[in-house]
Amino acid sequence: MNLTPLAERFVLHFGEMGSRWGVNRTVGQIYAYLFISPAPRNADDIVEALGVSRSNVSMGLKELQSWRLVKLVHQAGDRRDYFETPKDVWEIFRTLAEEKRKREIEPTLSFLRDALMDAPLDEDERHAQARMKEMHELIDLANGWFDDVQSLSPETLEGLMRMGSRVSRVLEFANQLRGAGRGRG
Structure with missing residues (x-):
């Protein structure tokens, strides 16, 4: 060719x-x-x-x-x-995301878990561990979200991506509804 x-x-x-x-x-x-x-x-x-x-x-x-x-x-x-290459671009996207997670995210989570198990030697290490804990929680949350997204059909995933920032408006509305529900009682 x-x-x-x-x-x-x-x-x-x-x-x-x-x-x-x-x-x-x-x-x-x-x-x-x-x-x-x-x-x-x-x-x-x-x-x-x-x-x-x-x-x-x-x-x-x-x-x-x-x-x-x-x-x-x-x-x-x-x-x-x-x-x-796979014919389906969504399959390629998912495979690439899975491989990036396996090669980059999982080793970082593993390192952070190990680092958080160590007893801090002084106040500086306590501070460092507190920051690492925040990072671990964020990455772990994103990793869980990734699992949820991976289980979506390509059509649903595409729809979610096309929604873009409109998703935040839906979430804000849902939070308002939850807040209004707590106020009654």
């Missing part, structure tokens, strides 16, 4: 963004190429389209597989491995 100017811009952009997201440029480019490809691609296709080395492609594909962002597929009569 020769890259059209639009496809090339997309692939190059994802390469640039990959470095900001914690993966190298080639991994970002491989992902973008597979994402826009109309059919699964093998490593030779990727090497040819992107002009990168075979070893970089192999390492990039392994990294993308470890993130569960590409999957291996086989084609009848062909012994080569082919790769594709």
